[in-house]
Amino acid sequence: MQRYDWGSYDALPRLTGRAPGDQPEAELWFGAHEAAPSGVPAPDGDTDLAVLYEANPEALVGADAVRLFNGRFPLLLKVLAPTKSLSIQCHPSREQALDAPPGTYVDNWPKPEAFVAITPFEAFAGMRDYDEIVTLLPGLDVPELSAIVEWSSGQDEPAVALLEALLTLDLQVRNSLVRSVLGAISDRDDDPAFAAVRRVAQDFPGDIGLVVLLTMTYLTAAPGDYVFVPAGCLHAYQKGIAVEVMANSDNVIRAGLTSKAINIPELLRIVRPRSEPVRRREPVGRVRDYGSDTDYFHLYAVGSGSEPTPIPGAGPRIVLSLLDSSTISSGGTSLELASGDGAFLAPGEEVTVEGTGTLFVAATG
Structure with missing residues (x-):
């Protein structure tokens, strides 16, 4: 923990x-x-x-x-x-x-x-598409922020230049900019990020990260x-x-x-x-394959059910029961996993699961 x-x-x-x-x-x-x-x-x-x-x-x-x-x-x-x-x-x-x-x-x-x-x-x-950033930030009508965006737009990597300009501002300038931006979005909800940034500001008042969040996708x-x-x-x-x-x-x-x-x-x-x-979106079915976007891991889930179902994946796997208990079995051996319990499966083990919990399965990609 x-x-x-x-x-x-x-x-x-x-x-x-x-x-x-x-x-x-x-x-x-x-x-x-x-x-x-x-x-x-x-x-x-x-x-x-x-x-x-x-x-x-x-x-x-x-x-x-x-x-x-x-x-x-x-x-x-x-x-x-x-x-x-x-x-x-x-x-x-x-x-x-x-x-x-x-x-x-x-x-x-x-x-x-x-x-x-x-x-x-x-x-x-x-990060938002840079064209969207160029529309959103100057639209807040904060002159010092508009100037930073205009300067960044002329650089080779505009989005990285914008991040660098914001993150390296002098402390006094930074504090003034954050106050102005928070004031500009104080009563606006036309972008879902605005309410989220106002909430974050309660925990991190004055942090330049509040402005950086507006360059990101919520x-x-x-x-x-x-x-x-x-x-x-x-x-x-x-x-x-x-x-x-x-x-x-x-x-x-x-x-x-x-x-x-x-x-x-x-x-x-x-x-x-x-x-x-x-x-x-969540895949359909009791055995849910979330796909793999990297060679490092592949994530699955097995929903609740009274029939023993083979645990998907190959090679080494970490399994985790959540929302209720699951029983995993291999040969004549069974192990009950309460919600929050995990187990490790060595490669080559044929293991099934049944129970009222959801079993998350992390396998190698």
Whole structure:
């Protein structure tokens, strides 16, 4: 469990059948990332998935996955429960992570990611088309913002130039600009982003990220909807509950709306303004294949049902039961998973699931 200040006090406890505690709970991790590997109960003493993987990688994930992922455990599955905006952030590609100065990233792996909404899930993801930005921002009638947009439009990469101009403003100029922009949208609802930005401003007053959000695309994913966020895609998740799958990385570069360290030069190096999220509606059927937009992972879900159904995917898989219990079985062995319980399936295991819960399945791509 990751207890960040943007998390919810009751969403994850309610989802996993626990009483709320005195700290917010933001992310529940399932995997073998070195920062927070999942615990594994064992008769001779509890251990964790990272220890088991290090002891015998091929036995755990198979020789193919060890080769394809250069010896790194391939997947990380999470449940997210934000109640206020996450930072404006971007994740690197594999090449960008390797090319970065030492100490820039916590690991040398890319972090493409995707989520499926459990409740309505709000996010800013991807940048608006620059022509739309040129229409929207000057239309706020804030002269200093219009001047920045006009200057940026003459640069080789206008969207990146605009981000750089906003993020590197002198503090006094920045504060004045944010006040003027918030005043300009205070009674406007002709763009769905305006209300969201006003809400974020309550938690981050004066942050230049409030203006940056207006250059981004605001979306709401309905329960069951899938959103893929590729490397280089600027984003800031807002609120709701979602299941998230990603390559096994915790690499984040932040540029605003956070008390954590920001790295504007690195964000400007890795951001890709035309890197856009991929959205898909919930597939029909008990076994739901959300498709794969990357070689790193493939996400499925299996809905409730009393008949044993084969768990989809091949190779190593992490499965997670939510919304009620699920029973997974292989041969003569069964394991009951309450809502919030996860299990790891080694490659080659033929496993079925039945029960009243929804089983999310993270497989390699």
